[in-house]
Each structure stands twice: as structure tokens, then as C-alpha cells.
Amino acid sequence: xxxxxxxxxxxxxxxxxxxxxxxxxxxxxxxxxxxxxxxxxxxxxxxxxxxxxxxxxxxxxxxxxxxxxxxxxxxxxxxxxxxxxxxxxxxxxxxxxxxxxxxxxxxxxxxxxxxxxxxxxxxxxxxxxxxxxxxxxxxxxxxxxxxxxxxxxxxxxxxxxxxxxxxxxxxxxxxxxxxxxxxxxxxxxxxxxxx
Numbered sequence: 001x002x003x004x005x006x007x008x009x010x011x012x013x014x015x016x017x018x019x020x021x022x023x024x025x026x027x028x029x030x031x032x033x034x035x036x037x038x039x040x041x042x043x044x045x046x047x048x049x050x051x052x053x054x055x056x057x058x059x060x061x062x063x064x065x066x067x068x069x070x071x072x073x074x075x076x077x078x079x080x081x082x083x084x085x086x087x088x089x090x091x092x093x094x095x096x097x098x099x100x101x102x103x104x105x106x107x108x109x110x111x112x113x114x115x116x117x118x119x120x121x122x123x124x125x126x127x128x129x130x131x132x133x134x135x136x137x138x139x140x141x142x143x144x145x146x147x148x149x150x151x152x153x154x155x156x157x158x159x160x161x162x163x164x165x166x167x168x169x170x171x172x173x174x175x176x177x178x179x180x181x182x183x184x185x186x187x188x189x190x191x192x193x194x195x
Contacts, residue, residue: 040145042140042141042144042145043141043142043144045137045141046108046137046138046141046142046145047108049112049134049135049137049138050111050112053111053112053116053131054077054111054114054115057073057115057119057131058073058074060119061122066122066171068169069122069171072118072122072167072168073115073118075166075167076118076163076164076166076167076168077111077114077163079166079167080110080111080114080160080163081107081110081111083110083159083163084105084107084110084111084159085107087104087155088102088103088104088107089102091104093152095146095147096147096148096149097145097146097147099147103147103148103149103152104152105152105155105156105159106139106142106147106148106152106153106155107156108138108139108141108142109135109142109152109153109156109157109160110156110157110160112131112134112135112138112139112160113139113156113157113159113161114159114161114163114164115131115135115160116128116131116132116135117160117161117163117164117168118164119131121169121170122169122170122171123171135157135160139153139156139157
């Protein structure tokens with residue numbers, strides 16, 4: 001049953017995630033009324049991080065064969081995007097550069113902080129530190145490019161981190177194995193611990 005769900009996830013959910021990133025990423029959007037940002041390089045790095053960080057996080061769960069983690073990451077990401085876009089479309093706060101009314105909350109920040117918080121909760125803080133640094137840089141790039149203010153990015157970070165509280169659990173590897181053998185009336189119990 002789990003194998004069927006996992007195959008369905010790879011075939012059906014992965015393309016949906018890519019479409020969400022495609023729609024959210026301003027590299028693909030056309031904004032004729034947008035004011036040029038002060039620092040195009042910073043903004044572009046933030047745009048790249050928006051796509052790279054979640055894909056790298058999801059790829060890590062596949063590479064470690066963490067099927068439960070794949071599903072937890074996906075559910076959290078879908079919740080993050082649903083809350084972010086629900087708020088964007090209902091609040092209609094103008095961006096600082098006045099390019100549109102989708103400022104609150106920051107989608108870049110919520111997505112990247114979701115990825116960083118997932119790594120933190122699932123695999124531990126030491127693995128999530130680079131992801132948090134990249135997510136923080138992404139949030140700063142949104143302020144620098146005048147797409148968001150501090151309230152927008154704080155709300156985005158809270159949404160991204162908060163979605164992990166509902167779905168993500170700590171990754172459990174089997175460290176201890178108990179073995180038993182019976183050879184001609186001799187009984188042996190053994191312990192095997194993997195570091």
C-alpha cells in the first residue's frame with residue numbers, strides 16, 4: 001500500500017510542486033509595472049534559492065530513501081503554499097515597489113523557511129544551518145529588492161516553520177539490532193549497534 005502511495009506521489013505530486021514553483025518564481029513572471037530593484041544580483045540569487053532549496057531538500061529525502069520524509073515534506077509544502085497564497089489573494093497588500101498587491105506574506109520566505117525547518121526537525125540542527133542561512137538570505141533579498149517589508153518576511157518565515165510543526169517528525173534510523181541464534185542447544189543473544 002505504501003509503495004503505491006509513494007509511486008503516486010512521485011508521478012502526481014512532484015509535477016504539482018514544480019508548477020507551484022514555476023508560478024511563484026518571478027523569473028518566469030512578467031511584471032511590466034515593476035520598478036527596477038536596487039540590486040538585481042541579490043534578487044536573482046533569492047529567486048534561485050526559492051527553487052533550489054526545496055528541490056535539494058526533497059532530493060535528499062529521496063537519496064536517503066526516507067519515504068516518510070518525502071510525504072511529510074510534501075504535505076508541509078502544500079500547506080505552506082496554500083496559506084501563503086490564501087493570504088496573498090485575500091489581503092491584497094501593495095508591494096513596496098508598487099508592482100502589485102501580493103506583498104503579504106512573502107512566498108519566497110515561506111517556501112525557503114519551510115525547507116530549512118523541515119531539515120531541522122527531521123534530520124537535526126547541524127544539517128539545517130546552511131539551509132537557514134540561505135533562507136535568511138532569501139528573505140533579506142526580498143526586502144532589498146523592495147518586494148516585501150519586514151512584516152511580510154516575518155510572516156512568511158512563521159508560516160514556513162509552522163507548517164513543519166504539523167507534519168514533520170524526527171527521522172528514526174535503526175541503530176540497535178537484537179539477534180538470536182540457536183545452534184545445537186546453544187542459545188546466543190547478540191546486540192549490534194550502528195554508529
